[in-house]
Amino acid sequence: MYGPRYLWLALQRWWWRDRARHPALCRALAAPLPANGLADTRYVVVDLETTGLSPEQDEIASIGWVAIEHGAILLATARHYKVRLEKDVGQSAIYHQLTDSELQQGEPLATVLPRLLEAIAGSVLVFHNAQLDMGFLNRACKSLWGAPLLMPVEDTMQLESRRLLNSHQAIPTGALRLFQCRRRYGLPDVAAHDALGDAIATAELWLAINAGEWSQCAEQ
Amino acid sequence: MNADPNLPEIQSVAAFLRECLPFGDLPEATQQDTARRIQITYLRKGEQIRASSAPYALRIVRSGAVELRSGDQQLLDRLGEGESFNIHGLDVGSEGVVAETIEDTLLYQLPRASYEALRAQFRDFDRHFHSQRNRRLRRAARYRPDSNLLAQPLANHVTRNPLSLPPHTSLQEAARAMTEWRVSSLLVKDGEHLLGIVTDRDLRSRALAQGLPLQNAIRDIMSPQPKRIELDASVFDAVLMMTREGIHHLPVQEQGKVVGIITSSDLMLARQNDPVYLVQHLSRQQDLQSLAAITASLPALMVQAIQGGMRAHQLSRVLTAISDAVTCRLIELAIERLGPAPVPFCWLGFGSQGRGEQLIGADQDNGLLIDNRASAADLDWFRQLATFVCDGLNACGYPYCNGKVMATTERWRQPLSEWRRTVDDWAFSPTPEAVMRVSIFFDLRSVYGDARLCDQLQRHMLARTRRDSIFQAALAANVLEQTPPLGIFRRFLVERNGEHRDEFDIKKRGVMPLVDLARVHALAHGIPAVNTRERLQQLVDARVLTIGDGRNLQDAYDTIQQIRVENQCRQVSAGHSANNYLNPDELPDLERKHLKDAFTVVHDAQEALRSHFRQGF
Structure with a gap:
């Protein structure tokens, strides 16, 4: 189902899994890659809030995720953690409405990240704009535990971009933003703007994009 | 349901649940907890959910739309955002119910265990889902808050700014003031401070019977430190206190300050708005003005009755009884003026009056059914009767009928034989316009006069229409x-x-x-x-x-x-x-x-x- 691109991933994972310096990261790298159809694959949809757009300079401010099993988003698996920042928040605080003092209440990244790693073992990760969030996660794992986070990844933004290009539409500015994508599938606007809210919104979008595929399993 | 403090609040989902019946009435913590138990699925347009294959769950439409159909394809319901259904619950009443998405639909599913836990814990929640739509509707129609005069707030009946006099006022002055104010008691006050109360009975038994001089001060005969009642008490509280204490006058206070007085006769007067009293009262009025003065109070009566818990169908019976009473009284007043009717007749009420379903602001819809023996001169008497009564009704707040369905219109004021012919005409040539005009006529009832005439007409009409x-x-x-x-x-x-x-x-x-x-x-x-x-x-x-x-x-x-x-x-x-x-x-x-x-x-x-x-x- 996944084709050759996971072969390369599998090889890399095999190489790194014994070199990682955290048991949770080792487990995430060692778990077999999902090889079944969409319906039987477990997905974990992740969203990060960061203090900026550069994984080298900026920090993860909060992490939210939720799992999809058998085509249903299970809110019981939803988690949301604030991360204690090393540097100050900068401009992004206005956007995310977080202040330095609020973020001081968060936990260290080294405490939060293993929880995510436990949750994703054996699953496929889903992001809206995976490149950015995976950049942050990879860098965090490498600097903390000496190995990148090599996981199968799906990206709703990439899928939408490809879909729009395939239908020969020019992509207007902002058309790939999460809420714009949702609107194209008739999904409701949501007011919440935090990592978990966006993770759930992304998960719903993922369901909608793959709607035809779920039909066999969604109500089983 | 215990909430792990480490679990996040799922704001967007909880906020949506808050807007959904009946989740909105659940405690905040329960809403959060419920949000965490939800599973979200997405169905394309045209997908189906059946009790036989889908897991037992409450399904809430987050976006999109769903149609519910019975086994024989009858449309049961159409649900949009925020509405929910339990396919297994629906299936109990009628077999083979199918839910089909008629748009791409995002569904929030509350799994069986959580759904049943909520129903077990919250009565209103359970009641909402107790079965499907029809039972829900039934409860809405039958629900009846407790009510009667006794449950009403006292504030509606209190006399504000009661007569108050200083303690040194003489007996005679006090008696004069009470007479002038037409009241049976007065409050003895020193400034704002309530010292006592003096009633008719005190003047009789403590002053006159004792032979006290008229110049004595009322301080000597007052009942000091009278019992008081709070303004926000109910009529029932007041009646109870009066009965217990054996008194007829209660000062009413609000935040420690005396603001009025309530007497046992005020409470009797409260009955004035009792519709039975009103109907009786109407039949004693001697002229149009006094009838109109009473009917002017009907909107207030309606508000009071409904607030007191009367149901709409009871109210409409009462309001119909009142309009009947007004009509009858007007007919009697007309007969006093025109002399007795030359032949038997029947005053007919049509439309909402005929059905006994009148509410405030209803048009008058009426007619006159006259005995076949009436001569041309007799018919003129009925014309005058109709004019008097219809004008009177209009003055009493029952406006003229736009469609002229009134006894003043010749077609609606005829001998029985003519009425029969009219019915036959309608039945033979049912043009849409004629049908619309006559449908009101089939709801007829005798309001005054010889009801047998009305029966004959109705029998004729039913015989025609039935076949x-x-x-x-x-x-x-x-x-x-x-x-x-x-x-x-x-x-x-x-x-x-x-x-x-x-x-x-x-x-x-x-x-x-x-x-x-x-x-x-x-x-x-x-x-x-x-x-x-x-x-x-x-x-x-x-x-x-x-x-x-x-x-x-x-x-x-x-x-x-x-x-x-x-x-x-x-x-x-x-x-x-x-x-x-x-x-x-x-x-x-x-x-x-x-x-x-x-x-x-x-x-x-x-x-x-x-x-x-x-x-x-």
Whole structure:
């Protein structure tokens, strides 16, 4: 189902899994890659809030995720953690409405990240704009535990971009933003703007994009 | 349900649940906890959910739309955002219910264990889902808060600014002031401070019987430190205190300050608004002005009665009894003036008066049925009678009928033989316009005079209509022209512009379709009742309607009328005159839901009628 691109991933994972310096990261790298159809694959949809757009300079401010099993988003698996920042928040605080003092209440990244790693073992990760969030996660794992986070990844933004290009539409500015994508599938606007809210919104979008595929399993 | 403190709040989902019935009434913590138990699925348009294959869960439409159909493909309901269904619960009542998405739909599923835990823990929540729509509607129609005069707040009956005099006032001055104020008690006050109370009885037994000089101060005879009652107490509290203490006068205080007085005769007077009293009182009035003065208080009576918990159908009976009393009194006043009637006659009430379903602001719809022996000169007497009564009714707040369905119109004031001929004409040539005009006529009742005339006419009419399927079909077609204001996805259809923008006419679009339905069936089956609830009952008894359908229609009727009346109460309380326009956005969620359910019942019944009479169209 996944084709050759996971072969390369599998090889890399095999190489790194014994070199990682955290048991949770080792487990995430060692778990077999999902090889079944969409319906039987477990997905974990992740969203990060960061203090900026550069994984080298900026920090993860909060992490939210939720799992999809058998085509249903299970809110019981939803988690949301604030991360204690090393540097100050900068401009992004206005956007995310977080202040330095609020973020001081968060936990260290080294405490939060293993929880995510436990949750994703054996699953496929889903992001809206995976490149950015995976950049942050990879860098965090490498600097903390000496190995990148090599996981199968799906990206709703990439899928939408490809879909729009395939239908020969020019992509207007902002058309790939999460809420714009949702609107194209008739999904409701949501007011919440935090990592978990966006993770759930992304998960719903993922369901909608793959709607035809779920039909066999969604109500089983 | 215990919440792990490490679990996150799922804001967007909890916020949505808060807007959904009946989750909105759950405690905040329970809403959060419920949000965490939800599973989200997405279905494309045209996918189906069946009890046989889908897991047991409550499904809430987050976006999109779902149609529920019974095993035989009958449309049961159409659900939009925020509405929920339990396919297994629906399947209990009728086999093989299918939910089908009619748009791409995002569904929130609450798994069985969580759903049942909520129902076990929260009574209102359970009640909401107890079965499906019909039972929900039934409870809405039957729910009745406790009520009567005794439960009313005392504040409505308190006399404000009671007579108060300083303690050194002489007995004679006090007696003079009481006489002048026409009161039976006075408060003895030193500035703002209440010292005592003096009543008629104190003047009699403590002053006159003791032979006290008239110059003595009232301080000598007052009852010091009288019992008081709080302004926010109920009438019941006041009656209880009076009975316990053996007193008839109670000072009323608000925040420690005396603001009024309540007496046992005030409480008797409260009964004045009792409709039975009012009907009696009307029949004793000697002229039009005093009749009109009483009917002017009807809007206030309506508000009081509804706030006191009277149901709409009871209120409409009362208001009809009152308009009957006004009509009868006007006829008697006319006879005093014109001399006795030359031949027997019967004053007919049509429309809502005929059905016993009158509310505030109803037009007058009436007619005169005269004995066949009347001569041309006699007919002139009846013309004068009609003019007097119809003018009088108009002055009493029952405006002239736009369609001229009044005894003053010649066609509606005829000897029995002519009436019969008119009925035959209508039945033979049922033009749509004629049908519309006459449908009101079939709801007739004798208000005054010789009821046997009315019976004869009604029998003739039923005999004609019962066997005339073409006429019935024409009547049915007319009935089906007005549909409940529900659009696709059960949204309310409202006026787009004009004076009543965002509103709809609940009488025209809600009440009348149901009344018309009941009438068509009644006429087709020779049912003599004219009251809508009675018609429905007799149709069930005659097995024209199933018990279930009959009850659903009755509940729908009660629900719509109740919401209509409560809307009028809000209008009157806000100082406007009562009309039938309603803005659905101003209704509480639950009422809006009940109203939609009721309209759905009416709509389904119209569909059934449409297919029944299709051959005749």
